[in-house]
Amino acid sequence: MTTSYVVSNNKGGVGKTAVVTQLAFGLARAGQKVLVVDLDPQANASRRLGWSFDHANPVPTISEAIKANENGVGEDAVVTCAGTHMDGSPLSIDLLPSRPDLENRISEAGAVGAQRRLVRALTGWTDDRYDFILIDTPPSLGHLTQLGLAAADGVLIVTEPEFDSIEGAVRVRDFIEAHAIDLANPSLYLAGIIVSRLRSQIGEHKFQIDGLEEIAPGKVLQPIIPERSVYKDASGAAASITDYRTAAGRTMTEVYDQLTATIQNLAKEAAR
Ligand SMILES: Nc1ncnc2c1ncn2[C@@H]1O[C@H](COP(=O)(O)OP(=O)(O)OP(=O)(O)O)[C@@H](O)[C@H]1O
Numbered sequence: 001m002t003t004s005y006v007v008s009n010n011k012g013g014v015g016k017t018a019v020v021t022q023l024a025f026g027l028a029r030a031g032q033k034v035l036v037v038d039l040d041p042q043a044n045a046s047r048r049l050g051w052s053f054d055h056a057n058p059v060p061t062i063s064e065a066i067k068a069n070e071n072g073v074g075e076d077a078v079v080t081c082a083g084t085h086m087d088g089s090p091l092s093i094d095l096l097p098s099r100p101d102l103e104n105r106i107s108e109a110g111a112v113g114a115q116r117r118l119v120r121a122l123t124g125w126t127d128d129r130y131d132f133i134l135i136d137t138p139p140s141l142g143h144l145t146q147l148g149l150a151a152a153d154g155v156l157i158v159t160e161p162e163f164d165s166i167e168g169a170v171r172v173r174d175f176i177e178a179h180a181i182d183l184a185n186p187s188l189y190l191a192g193i194i195v196s197r198l199r200s201q202i203g204e205h206k207f208q209i210d211g212l213e214e215i216a217p218g219k220v221l222q223p224i225i226p227e228r229s230v231y232k233d234a235s236g237a238a239a240s241i242t243d244y245r246t247a248a249g250r251t252m253t254e255v256y257d258q259l260t261a262t263i264q265n266l267a268k269e270a271a272r
């Protein structure tokens with residue numbers, strides 16, 4: 001059985017793509033088969049998983065799959081990305097990559113049934129192949145994010161423990177409640193809120209996390225992800241944090257192994 005999560009916050013730079021890519025590595029380390037769908041024309045998830053579009057040798061991407069609007073067409077655009085386990089042995093993650101051309105799909109939003117185009121692209125080939133599908137979205141609640149919301153079982157909101165970011169999280173929560181039916185995905189639910197980039201256990205950040213617990217009781221997932229420069233190193237190098245054998249790298253790997261277990265438990269509970 002496949003569980004799909006769309007990762008969202010219409011506030012930019014809160015760590016959505018960091019969570020998608022490192023959680024994908026975490027799930028793959030735990031032996032899960034993972035597909036990452038990059039729905040952001042910035043293509044940050046694609047690059048951080050080691051993929052880039054080569055104009056000399058163009059291949060289909062999510063942009064072509066959405067444009068084609070045919071059942072199952074996403075399968076033709078899948079690429080496999082390599083990573084490593086803690087012991088250095090190889091692991092792989094499948095990716096439906098993005099490129100800036102995806103921006104051109106936004107103007108197609110008015111076509112009848114346009115919001116269901118990712119659903120169609122994923123139809124017929126993902127169920128037997130993957131345990132998890134993680135969908136990365138741009139910092140917006142517009143058409144591209146709606147493609148992801150229409151195609152996912154649940155939503156994972158990523159937020160920094162700061163006012164503007166939490167306001168973005170609340171918008172996503174309210175959007176799901178108001179529009180899941182409009183997206184022909186009435187069972188879409190808020191699976192959890194991942195707090196990222198914690199800089200201090202006291203003061204403003206603690207105050208904001210306490211407030212978040214009141215806004216969305218029981219939805220704040222553990223562990224909270226600290227702000228660490230090893231993260232920027234990993235995203236710059238398109239690497240898993242397990243590639244960093246420093247104390248910070250090991251701590252972040254542990255954090256992600258714990259978050260992976262949390263996400264696997266969430267999926268199990270939802271399947272009951
Ligand atoms: N826990 C963290 N510690 C340190 N740096 C982080 C952490 N999480 C993310 N970053 C860095 O912060 C920047 C923004 O993160 P990221 O790109 O993941 O955010 P985003 O929400 O996906 O952004 P966008 O809205 O543009 O898609 C990146 O440079 C990333 O490496």
Ligand SMILES: [Mg+2]
Pocket residue numbers: 016017018040044136137138
């Ligand atoms: Mg991003």
